[in-house]
Amino acid sequence: MSPLLFLLLAALTVASALTVVVHTNPVHSACALVLTLCLLAVFFLGLDAQLVALLQVIVYAGAIVVLFLFVIMLLNLRVEARAMAGTLLVGTAAAGGVALAVLIVTALRRAAPPATANLPAGFGETAALGRQLFTVYLLPFELTSLLLLVAIVGAVALAKKPT
C-alpha cells in the first residue's frame, strides 16, 4: 500500500470512527461504525491478509452491527440531545486516550523493527492461516471455541422462560 493511499485511508478511518462517537443519531453512528470496520478490512487487504479482511466484514460489518441496528430500531431510540456526555466523563476518557497513545508509542519504539521482506509463500492465504491455527495455536483456538459455546448456552438459558 502506497504511503499516500495509507494516509488517505487512515484519515477516513479516523473521521468515521469519530463520527461513531460524536453523532447524535444512533442509526447514523451505527452506519459510521460499518464504514470504519470496512475501512479496517481494507487495511488488512493491504497487509496481504485477505482471509482476515473478509472475516472482519462477515462477522463485524455483516452480523454484529446489523444486530446493533436491529436493537436500536426495536427500542426506537431517539436522537440524543447533545453529542458529548458530562465534562467529568469526557475528561476521564480523554486522559485514558492520551495514556493509551503514550503506551502504544513507547511499545512501538522499543519493539524490534518489522521484518518487511521475505514473506513465506502463501502468506495470509487461507491454507497457511488454517495450518497455523490448527498446529501452533491449537489450544487457544479450542479454548476460544469453548468460550463461545459457553456464551451460546448462557444466552439460551437467559432467554428461556422459567417453566
Place this chain on the structure above:
Amino acid sequence: MADVAITAAKSLFIVLLVVQVMGLGVFFERKVSALIQDRIGANRAAILGFAGLGLVNTLVADPIKFLLKEDVVLAGTDHVLHFLAPVLSLVPVLVTFAVVPFGDVLQVGGRTINLQAAELNVGILYVLAMVSLGVYGVVLGGWASNNRWSLLGGIRGSAQMISYEIAMGLAVVSVVLTYNTLDLQVMARAQGHLIGGWLPGWGILYQPVAFLVFMTAGVAESKRIPFDLPEGESELVSGYFTEYSGAKHLMFMMSDFVEVVLVAALVTTLFFGGWQVPYLLRDGFHLPWGAALALPSWAVALLQVTSFALKLVFFTWLQIVVRWTLPRFRYDQLMRLGWQGLLPVALANVVVSALVIVLAAGPAA
C-alpha cells in the same frame, strides 16, 4: 496495461451477462406467471405494432416508466440514508459476480486468460461477505422512510437475512470440504471428471443435501415468495420500500432480481458444474465411447460460456416458477424453518461430509 484491459473486459462481460439474464428473469416473472395463472400477461406496450410476447413491456416500457416517474421523498424521512439505501442494496450484489467463473481458459496470442473477473484465494467467502452487507439496504431503507410499515419490513428483513445466512454458510462449508478449496474457479474445474467413465461428476451428486439447503436459504436471502415477509404486500403495503418511487424503487426491484441471478450463478457453480459442458475438455469433445472431436480454444470457451449462461437462465426460471407456485410463509413458520429445519440439517451435513472425507482418505499420513 494489457492485464488491466483484460480484467476490465472480463468484468464488463460478466456484468452485461448478469443484466441480460436479469432482464429475462423479469420477462419470466410477468409471462411465466401469466401462463401459470392462465392469464395473458403483459402485452400492451408495442413498438410499431410489435409486442414481442411482452418483451417490449418488460424490457423497454417498464424501465423507462420507472426512470421517468417522480422521485417522491416525503418530509420526515432521513434524506441521506433514504438516498443511500437503494445503492447499498444493489452494489454488494452486483460486485459479488467478480469471483464467479464463466468459462475455463481462453488462449489468445500466447496468453492464457482465466475466464473469471477476480482470482481470490478466498473466493466463496467474498461472496458471503458481500451478501451479508446487502442487508443494510433493507434495514436502512426501512428505517429512513419514517413509516411504520417500512420499519417493520426492515426489521423482518434483517432478522430473516441473518437467520438464513447461517444455514447458507454451513451449506457452503460442506461444499468447501468436498472440493478442498474456496476458489469458485477451482471448484468448477474439479467438476470436470467423469464417474465410471460416463457420468459428469457434478457437485449435486456429492452434496445433494447441501444443494437443497443452499437453494432454500438462497431464495430466502433474495426475499422472494415464499420468503417475502419483509415486503408482504397484504400486511405491510410494500415493506421496506413502501416510500420509494421512480429510479430508487427500480434499484430495489433490480437488486431483488440480481440476487435471483446470483443464487442461480452460485447453485450452477457449486452444484451443477459451472461452465462445464459434459465430455468437453480443453482441446475438444471426448465422448465416452471413444469418439473425439478437436475444437479450437475459442470454440471451447464459447461453448462453456453458453453452457454457463443457459444454466443461469434455467435456475432463474426455476426460482420464478417456485415464486408463483408456493404461498407465503407465516413469520413464525419462516423462523422455525430457518433455525429448527435448515440449520440442524446443514450442521449434520457438515459433520457427515467431514466423516466421509476423513474415512475415505484412510489413516493419516
